[in-house]
Amino acid sequence: MKKLFHLMIIAFIGVFFIYGLTNIILNLKGYNMADFLIAAVMLVFVALLELVLIKQYNRIYSLESIKAQKQIATDKEKAKFEIESKILGSKSRQQLIGADLCIKAKHMAGLPIAEGAEMFVYRCKGKVVFERNQDTIELGIDKVKDILIKTDVEIQKSYVSSAGGAVGGYVLFGPLGAMIGGRTKEKKSTNIEKYLIFSYEKDGDTAYISMEVTNEPNASLFNTNYYDLSKNERKLTSL
16 A cells, blocks of 8 residues: 555656646746746756655665565564463464463373472374473373373272272372372362373383363363374283
C-alpha cells in the first residue's frame, strides 16, 4: 500500500512538471522576465523533488533493500525465538525440543525432582522430556515398557489385591504404589486423582516415573498408541 502511494505521488509530481513546462513553452511570448524566473524556479524545485522521491523509492523498494529488510525481520524473529524458547512449556520451547505436545504435571517419584513439584512433560517422537527449572531429563522410548494412566482408587485396589503391592519382587507402580497403597485407610476425600506412569528398564530392572495429572486432560495423549512399543526389545521373566 505504501509502495503504491509513493508511486502515485511520483506520478502526480511528474505530470505537474510536464504540465508546467508545457505551459511555459506555449506561453513563452506572454511571459515577462519576472514571470519566467518564477516559473523556472518552480519547475526546478519540482524537478528536484521528483528526483528525491525517485531516489527514495529506489532506496526503499530496491531488491537489495527488500533483502535487507527481510534479513532484519528474520533476525528479530530469531532473537524472539531464542528468548521464548527458554520459557518452559512455551510453544517455542516445544519447537526447540522437537515436541508436539506439552503438559504440566506434579512429580511424584522416579526423577531427581522433589515430590509434588510442578514440571513440564514433552511428547517427542523418540523420547519423553521432563523439565523443571534448570533440569532437563530425557527418557528414550526404546527403554519404555509401558505408559499408563491410573487413578488412586485403581492403584489402591491393585495394591491390596497383590498382597501389599508386591509383584515379582517389586512394588507395583514403584514408589507411587507404596505411597498411594499405604494410605488406603487414610483417604477420606471423594476426589479422584489421576497419575501418568512410565515403566522402563533401568540397569536390567523395572523402574517407574510417576506424576499427578488430575487436572491435565492431555495427559492421556501420552500412550502406547502414539509410542509404538512393539519395536522395543522383549524381555522374558520366569516367575
